[in-house]
Amino acid sequence: MRKLTKLLKVLSDESRLRVLNLLQERECCVCEVMQVMEISQSKASRILSALYDTGLLNLRREGRWALYSIDTDQTKNYVNDILTGIMRALESSPVTKEDLERLKKAERIGPACVTRGGTGCLASKTSTAGGTLR
Amino acid sequence: MRKLTKLLKVLSDESRLRVLNLLQERECCVCEVMQVMEISQSKASRILSALYDTGLLNLRREGRWALYSIDTDQTKNYVNDILTGIMRALESSPVTKEDLERLKKAERIGPACVTRGGTGCLASKTSTAGGTLR
DNA sequence: AATTCAAATGCATATTATTGCATATATGCA
DNA sequence: TGCATATATGCAATAATATGCATTTGAATT
DSSP, rough: OOOEEEEEEHSHHHHHHHHHHHHHSHHHHHHHHHHHHEEEEHHHHHHHHHHHHTEEEEEETTEEEEEEEOOOOOOOOOHHHHHHHHHHTTOOHHHHHHHHHHHHHHHOOOOTTTOSTTOOOOSSSSSSOOOOOO | OOOHHHHHHSSHHHHHHHHHHHHSSSEEHHHHHHHTOOOOOOHHHHHHHHHHTOOOOOEETTTTTEEEEEOOOOOOHHHHHHHHHHHHHTTTTTHHHHHHHHHHOOOOOTTOOOOOSOOOOOOOSSSSOOOOOO
């Protein structure tokens, strides 16, 4: 019961569902999520951690990069039921479609740079981490 | 998207899921929910209101009683998917089984009396509403 | 109209969640 | 070993949520 309510709580947030939708498309690292959703590094990291903690995601390390993906072979049937419903609901959502478009342009360029419309580097001069978005 | 996250948030709470499970069995009034779950009148009322607000429940008035039931003909398919997963998860939960047992003994006796083990009346002397449980 | 009673709600408080900022951790490379 | 870099996290401020108590609402009965 506790696991179920925890799962539902994690899933009851727009940002986290948007990330889940991204991962439905393909494996992502933290900085790609930052770019697509235009959020801070710490926020992106926490969203992925939260999803990971419920057992929804796999984590694969590749050098410095942490690559998260959806754990498709869920042993729990009920989790698949819930995810199916969520994904069905997201199909009719414009935001998630736009996210997938932005995902095509996202690159593994680290957290310091966030491409907006594909152009600029918005890194602060004094700090490399802890962005200033949202 | 907003409707979806709101739905998931409402469902991400143990008490509310337990009530949903009760309603899966049969239509209930506020005071029956109080009895089964041993919670205050205001809490029971608010749980039912929250579920009702997301469109999960029907409300039927019968005299003074407010009878809530699950709205089975959900137009949204995704809601059914999610509910299916939740109910499947609840099957393995001892609490919900116990709730159903207590539901058999629950009566429409108003909010002032809460039968615990089928015996006592715990109404405060000065107040008829706003119980003192939990 | 006044009373009774089931349910709903305003308010205050307590608990929990979110998030930016700064820093820590950990990995690869020179 | 030391530096650069991608991610994680402690802390603090803010926001959201939950809940008890007291009161209100609204329907039924007298």
